[in-house]
Amino acid sequence: MTTQMRLRGGSRDVDYASSSQVRIQLSTRDNDISLPKNPGPLLVNTNLRRYALSTLVNHLLKTEKPIPFEFLINGTFLRTTLDEYLTSRGISSEATVPLEYVRAAIPPVYKTSFMHDNWVCSVDVLSVTSPAAKWVGNARIGFNQERVISGDYDGLLRVWDMTGDVLAVSRTVREGGPVSALKSVKFISPTQIASCGMDGVIRLWEYTEDAENLTASLSPQIELCGQRRVIESIAVHQPSSRILSASGDHTVGVWSTNASEAPNPPEELRPSHRGNKRQKVQPSTTPQRGPLALLESHTAQVADTIFAPNDHTVAYSVSWDHSLKTWDLPTSTCVDTRSTTAVLFATVSMPNLSLVAVGGTAGHITLIDPRDSTTTVSAMTLRGHKNFTFSLATDPDSAYRLVSGSADGTCRVWDIRSSTTDKNGKVGASVECLQRESGKREAKVFGVCWDKDVGILSASEDKFVQINGGAKVEARIPRGH
Amino acid sequence: NIDPESLLPKLPSPEELRPFPTMCATKFLGHEGRVRSLAVAPSGHWLASGGDDGTVRVGELTTGHQVWSVQLEKGEAVNVVRWRPGTEAKVLAAATGEDVYLISPQIADLNKEVATKSREIIDAGWGYAANGAKSNTKKEPATQWVRPGSRLEGDGVLVKFSLRKTVKIISWHRRGEYFATVSPQGQTNAVAIHTLSKHLTQLPFRKLKGLAQSAQFHPSKPIFFVATQRMIRSYDLSKQELLKIIQPGARWISSFDVHPGGDNLIVGSYDKRLLWHDLELSVRPYKTLRYHKKAIRAVKFHQGGLPLFADASDDGSLQIFHGKVVEDMMENASIVPLKVLRGHQVKKELGVLDLDWHPREPWCVSAGADGTCRLWT
Numbered sequence: 001m002t003t004q005m006r007l008r009g010g011s012r013d014v015d016y017a018s019s020s021q022v023r024i025q026l027s028t029r030d031n032d033i034s035l036p037k038n039p040g041p042l043l044v045n046t047n048l049r050r051y052a053l054s055t056l057v058n059h060l061l062k063t064e065k066p067i068p069f070e071f072l073i074n075g076t077f078l079r080t081t082l083d084e085y086l087t088s089r090g091i092s093s094e095a096t097v098p099l100e101y102v103r104a105a106i107p108p109v110y111k112t113s114f115m116h117d118n119w120v121c122s123v124d125v126l127s128v129t130s131p132a133a134k135w136v137g138n139a140r141i142g143f144n145q146e147r148v149i150s151g152d153y154d155g156l157l158r159v160w161d162m163t164g165d166v167l168a169v170s171r172t173v174r175e176g177g178p179v180s181a182l183k184s185v186k187f188i189s190p191t192q193i194a195s196c197g198m199d200g201v202i203r204l205w206e207y208t209e210d211a212e213n214l215t216a217s218l219s220p221q222i223e224l225c226g227q228r229r230v231i232e233s234i235a236v237h238q239p240s241s242r243i244l245s246a247s248g249d250h251t252v253g254v255w256s257t258n259a260s261e262a263p264n265p266p267e268e269l270r271p272s273h274r275g276n277k278r279q280k281v282q283p284s285t286t287p288q289r290g291p292l293a294l295l296e297s298h299t300a301q302v303a304d305t306i307f308a309p310n311d312h313t314v315a316y317s318v319s320w321d322h323s324l325k326t327w328d329l330p331t332s333t334c335v336d337t338r339s340t341t342a343v344l345f346a347t348v349s350m351p352n353l354s355l356v357a358v359g360g361t362a363g364h365i366t367l368i369d370p371r372d373s374t375t376t377v378s379a380m381t382l383r384g385h386k387n388f389t390f391s392l393a394t395d396p397d398s399a400y401r402l403v404s405g406s407a408d409g410t411c412r413v414w415d416i417r418s419s420t421t422d423k424n425g426k427v428g429a430s431v432e433c434l435q436r437e438s439g440k441r442e443a444k445v446f447g448v449c450w451d452k453d454v455g456i457l458s459a460s461e462d463k464f465v466q467i468n469g470g471a472k473v474e475a476r477i478p479r480g481h
Numbered sequence: 482n483i484d485p486e487s488l489l490p491k492l493p494s495p496e497e498l499r500p501f502p503t504m505c506a507t508k509f510l511g512h513e514g515r516v517r518s519l520a521v522a523p524s525g526h527w528l529a530s531g532g533d534d535g536t537v538r539v540g541e542l543t544t545g546h547q548v549w550s551v552q553l554e555k556g557e558a559v560n561v562v563r564w565r566p567g568t569e570a571k572v573l574a575a576a577t578g579e580d581v582y583l584i585s586p587q588i589a590d591l592n593k594e595v596a597t598k599s600r601e602i603i604d605a606g607w608g609y610a611a612n613g614a615k616s617n618t619k620k621e622p623a624t625q626w627v628r629p630g631s632r633l634e635g636d637g638v639l640v641k642f643s644l645r646k647t648v649k650i651i652s653w654h655r656r657g658e659y660f661a662t663v664s665p666q667g668q669t670n671a672v673a674i675h676t677l678s679k680h681l682t683q684l685p686f687r688k689l690k691g692l693a694q695s696a697q698f699h700p701s702k703p704i705f706f707v708a709t710q711r712m713i714r715s716y717d718l719s720k721q722e723l724l725k726i727i728q729p730g731a732r733w734i735s736s737f738d739v740h741p742g743g744d745n746l747i748v749g750s751y752d753k754r755l756l757w758h759d760l761e762l763s764v765r766p767y768k769t770l771r772y773h774k775k776a777i778r779a780v781k782f783h784q785g786g787l788p789l790f791a792d793a794s795d796d797g798s799l800q801i802f803h804g805k806v807v808e809d810m811m812e813n814a815s816i817v818p819l820k821v822l823r824g825h826q827v828k829k830e831l832g833v834l835d836l837d838w839h840p841r842e843p844w845c846v847s848a849g850a851d852g853t854c855r856l857w858t
């Protein structure tokens with residue numbers, strides 16, 4: 001049965017006499033915006049564009065406030081009229097066109113940048129919706145009270161407010177702080193931060209703010225040591241007090257944030273704080289603990305590790321040995337290995353799709369289903385970066401979107417519903433490409449983070465943390481610094 | 482009429498011979514003036530370089546971030562840097578002018594364990610040579626290995642010794658116990674072999690004919706290769722005798738490298754030639770390749786099991802080749818040009834001065850007269 005609907009193409013004047021019609025079949029993968037009952041094929045004018053189709057879907061959904069939608073036809077976003085799309089693809093208007101509608105994403109427009117003295121490796125956010133706030137049930141992060149942390153090659157951990165002021169900074173080398181570059185920084189809770197880096201030590205910091213006196217402090221709590229080389233990345237899970245670390249010594253470290261639970265570290269790996277290089281080495285006065293386990297199976301340096309999003313007893317890790325490994329943490333065993341063709345630097349899990357994305361020197365991002373028992377390794381590849389992928393993060397607003405930070409100086413946003421199929425299988429192209437506002441071309445992006453409230457944060461060789469956010473933060477973050 | 486070209490066996494296309502480096506992934510900045518030499522650490526994580534500014538620098542290979550540097554001698558170029566093989570320690574040998582240094586770079590990830598091991602390896606020979614210097618039989622005094630002074634020692638430069646002429650080549654034995662140096666102007670002292678654990682310098686090639694250019698240990702046998710301007714001689718180290726005289730036919734050899742299998746070698750020359758020798762086949766080249774417009778400065782095989790080799794030229798480019806050594810004695814090596822890597826600028830007639838391969842990956846690095854190092858992936 002065909003329903004006839006007469007729609008005007010937005011505010012344009014439509015010449016109905018010359019326009020033909022086509023059948024469309026609407027669908028979506030998001031349950032909360034799916035149509036109550038399948039309307040079947042709809043006959044619409046071929047001169048319709050996205051806006052008119054979005055109006056149509058809102059009409060069918062009987063929405064009170066219109067939701068802007070975008071439309072995918074066979075994995076490609078509709079950017080023209082239906083007619084122009086069908087003509088360019090050589091599709092007969094006799095056929096029924098499948099139209100998948102998705103919530104239109106707000107373009108991540110540039111907001112602001114935070115300047116550092118050296119290359120920035122890593123960035124994380126504390127907001128109401130960030131994991132570290134949700135874990136402790138702390139919703140007291142008010143309007144404009146989000147916090148950003150960054151780690152740089154000078155080894156400095158900084159806490160920023162949203163106006164770009166530094167609220168606290170870890171001790172410098174001159175003050176007896178560690179020499180080592182910080183490769184990864186993470187909020188564990190609103191009052192606890194973890195950092196790691198070149199010296200192979202994970203440091204836990206207590207972070208406190210005194211609103212009355214407008215002061216903030218960052219004080220060392222515990223040093224976790226036991227891996228023998230640089231720690232490129234850490235993952236934290238506050239409810240289970242667990243930390244995972246990816247080390248250049250080929251191991252994945254499993255640690256506890258709870259000092260009473262952890263063993264003493266091996267004596268030869270206890271960190272000592274080298275002051276200035278001509279100063280005497282001073283022993284650290286911070287309590288030190290060793291690993292709960294060092295997971296061995298990778299045959300080259302491990303570059304990134306994460307907890308499985310729906311099960312904190314499972315971990316994933318990627319390595320220079322080209323593989324993605326799945327770990328069962330209670331038994332410390334590697335339960336699955338997937339090999340790719342290149343060195344891997346980054347991984348992120350897309351929980352609702354049971355896919356793990358991995359990126360590295362290959363230039364493309366590979367999506368792998370680690371539960372898939374078939375021999376097919378790659379479920380999809382995302383192509384567009386012209387150099388290494390150093391970092392990956394998922395969109396907190398969409399199960400289908402992720403962002404990547406690359407050595408080509410860009411961050412790319414991907415929607416895996418947007419794909420085509422070629423001889424190598426499913427291939428996706430990016431839907432957004434974020435440049436460096438510093439103007440430094442090809443400044444490598446080492447770290448990315450995507451927060452529901454703040455937006456996309458990227459840490460780069462250009463010495464800036466750059467924030468590209470959705471529309472709702474626009475009024476709150478002043479541009480420039 | 483048969484086109485003679487059609488009778489030749491068809492070479493596989495480069496596409497079928499992936500992976501090999503195709504693009505510049507990372508640029509390393511910092512050196513002022515020419516970068517003369519570079520080497521990827523055995524771990525594959527660090528890149529060491531030395532240049533006209535007299536500094537040795539270590540950078541993170543994939544990001545290009547400099548993590549350590551030292552000024553050896555002001556106004557004297559660092560001509561060569563080479564890592565000691567093995568991953569249990571981080572030991573770097575470097576030469577500037579007539580001086581050779583052994584360094585434990587103070588990289589932040591150098592935890593106490595590695596730092597201690599590196600220091601132990603470099604310092605093992607103290608006291609040894611003072612007693613056992615008899616091997617230098619001539620009147621001249623034995624080469625003294627000494628501390629380089631507190632400034633350098635504070636930076637991890639732990640040992641220094643001086644030879645008689647400018648050192649251009651350092652070449653380690655695979656086990657990291659011996660290394661050879663070449664001082665082309667050194668006449669009878671041109672080639673020296675050093676024993677690390679004894680801080681001992683020996684000069685075994687007193688009667689070398691011609692100016693020495695380069696030297697290398699055989700990858701598995703007690704054989705040593707020495708290149709002069711026109712010939713490469715191989716010597717049996719245990720019997721102390723000449724084995725072979727390899728004749729590439731080049732007018733002036735700049736560099737050579739021995740295939741990890743030990744039976745093939747490549748030679749680069751200032752007269753723009755790249756020559757492949759199958760040592761079992763002949764003392765003459767099996768193949769002569771002329772692709773560059775200017776002198777070839779460096780040639781190197783991939784050492785980690787990939788059938789790749791490359792050369793670096795003053796025309797500013799590197800050329801990547803597939804070079805597969807076939808097990809079958811009746812079959813010859815297959816050599817296919819794969820890719821020309823361009824990016825370095827030519828400065829005062831000088832282009833790419835050195836190259837190295839990653840120990841496992843199909844990546845190479847290059848040192849340019851333009852002051853940059855580059856990682857190609």
Ligand SMILES: [Mg+2]
Binds near residue numbers: 810813814
């Ligand atoms: Mg043969």
